[in-house]
Amino acid sequence: MTFNPLEQRGIPLDRQLRNWREMDVEPIDPDHCDPYTRCRIIAMNGIETEAVMFSHQFARHCPDPEVKRQLAQVRYIEQQQQKVVNWLLPGLSSVLETTIAYEQVAVDLTAWVARAEPDLYLQQAYQFGVLEDFDHLYRYANLYEMIEHRKADAIVEGLTEVMPGRPTKFHHRHPEDNVREPYDRTTANPLSKLHALTIMSAEQQTMNFYMNVGPQYMEPIARQLYQEIALIEEEHVTHYESLVDPGETWWEQLVTHEYNECYLYHSFMEQESDPRVKAIWELHLNMELEHLRIACDLMRRHDGREPQEIVAPQLPPVLTFEPNHGYVRELLDTQMDLTTLGTGYVQEAHERFQKLQEQIHGGEEPPSERVMAQHRQLFGGEYRSQPSGEHPDMASRERKE
Amino acid sequence: MSQAPEAPDARVAPESSEDAVALLMRQHGDIRNLFDEVEKTSGEARADAFRRLVHLLAVHETAEEEVLHPMARTAYAGAEKVVEKRLAEEKEAKELLSRLDGMDTEDPKFLPQLLTLRTEVMKHARAEERYEFLHIRRNSSPAQLATMAKALRAAEATAPTHPHPGVESATKNALLGPVAAIVDRTRDAVRKAMGR
Secondary structure: OOOOHHHOOOOOHHHOOOOHHHHOOOOOOOOOOOHHHHHHHHHHHHHHHHHHHHHHHHHHOOOOHHHHHHHHHHHHHHHHHHHHHHOOOOOOOOHHHHHHHHHHHHHHHHHHHHHHOOOHHHHHHHHHHHHHHHHHHHHHHHHHHHHHOOOOHHHHOOOOOEOOOOOHHHHOOOHHHHOOOOOOOOOOOHHHHHHHHHHHHHHHHHHHHHHHHHHHOOOHHHHHHHHHHHHHHHHHHHHHHOOOOOOOOHHHHHHHHHHHHHHHHHHHHHHOOOHHHHHHHHHHHHHHHHHHHHHHHHHHHHHOOOHHHOOOOOOOOOOOOOOOHHHHHHHHHHHOOOEEEOOEEEOOOOHHHHHHHHHHHOOOOOHHHHHHHHHHHHHOOOOOEOOOOOOOOHHHOOOOO | OOOOOOOOOOOOOOOOOOOHHHHHHHHHHHHHHHHHHHHHOOHHHHHHHHHHHHHHHHHHHHHHHHHHHHHHHOOOOOHHHHHHHHHHHHHHHHHHHHHHHOOOOOOOOHHHHHHHHHHHHHHHHHHHHHHHHHHHHHHOOHHHHHHHHHHHHHHHOOOOOOOOOOOOOHHHHHHHOOHHHHHHHHHHHHHHHHOO
16 A cells, blocks of 8 residues: 555644543553553654654754744644653553563564664664663563562563563663764665654653653662663664764754654554554544645745655555564574674674773672572572573573572 | 463562562562453363452452551651542452452453452552552651561461462362451451561
8 A cells, every 4th residue: 555645635733733631541451452552652652752852952943933933833733642642551550561661662663673674784773772672671571570570471461572682781882882874865765764763762762761760769779770771771862863864954854753753653553453542543643744744845945855855755664563583583693792883883892892891880780780680589580581482592591590 | 481480479589578568569469460360261260360369459458458558647747648548449449359259250240340340459559659658668667667567478478379289179269268257367467466
């Protein structure tokens, strides 16, 4: 099915405002929902949050009051979209439960994007990152069982495996080595631009989330683990944002943002299993089509260019949440021991990496290791969920005590 | 040990290191695990899981009423109101529970009512975690937390969270008694541990 968002008409902007009754959505049931419904909600919240913050940054750099007013109008609607989407999450869930769902998003969204990415350098960036999110999921899962006596598999339901990835303690790299090379906006495949924006937005939301909820925990090990992983999210945002060509104009970026929102709402609408949530994706898609039309007009007027020059003539294949056991296992088998050096990837622990490791760990085991030690002490083993079998990396299999 | 074991509680945390709040948080998880088990099983297995759920719920709520709420009441000005709300929720849950307790677990009305109970219990548990546990931790000394934990453990000892060998059948588990009797036994155990 071909769908060209540039040719579709959405809901006129002056009919998009919702009242409190319409904003008051019924949350999903944390114990009976499709885990991927929760993933789509979390991913879309990241996308809308980026839309809002990008628009604010744009407004702060924009001298034209007319454009500022236009941005403010669309942004107000985007804020409503963010609220409707994120308020689908239930108050019944604990912060740690939501955290585990965030990591499930990071694993299966990044893995899917890595598989679909046409550019090899960009693909490597996603492959590298996914093994770290995968390990975070495993650490948080062990914390979850310690604090709440629940198994993370009750949240991810076997769709995503829970076992070690690249060990979290090795994610702490010199900040200089987190900066990648950008794609070239004039030659990049339009799909690559959407991928980079999507993963950057998702990681940015994860960073913001951990930054703010981490200190809500009372248990020392929980506070410490959130602190450690939140700092890695800073690295991930640096990693992914540097993939985007900084030469894109504000207008161009605005169009890409709106186009991407159309792409994702359309994708999620196509695969949503919960009819109530599906109706929201459909409504928001129809709103985004109008936001895209407005962004395209601004680009024509102020950039003197046609949006067709930068976006694809039809939406790419549906971005899908689905299990990636095999793909992740392949990466575990081949890329566990990678780190970054400059804008590339190496297997040896180089000097700058080692120096930072020494400084940040201060001669002690970091929280991500201590959480495992505490879990082993309390339960006599680790929490893992490996529906597809033993860990492909021999050294990462659990030591039998 | 890579696969999550089937029994919800094959590995049990050593109890002595836990304070009262950690212990209650863990029980909230155990209760939720038992709800999962009741929903996913059928026949004898469901009846058995449900007996254990009823028992743990009765023990947990009674212990909270005896140990947690009296302490929380004095935590700060206005805490009284917070505790009253929790007690009202507990009363409602107990009524729902008693109604369910007399029902055949294969009755078509059983599951919908169980889901209602589950939602009520979950809301209640999260409200405790957010509005009550916070103040308990803030206002109690480690010694107080330890004494409370001791009383809670005495209560917990009367509740089987996983099937006891030889007590798998519903008939045998029914010997554990109706909700009211469990409540009484728990209250006695807690008061004894608290030295009252």
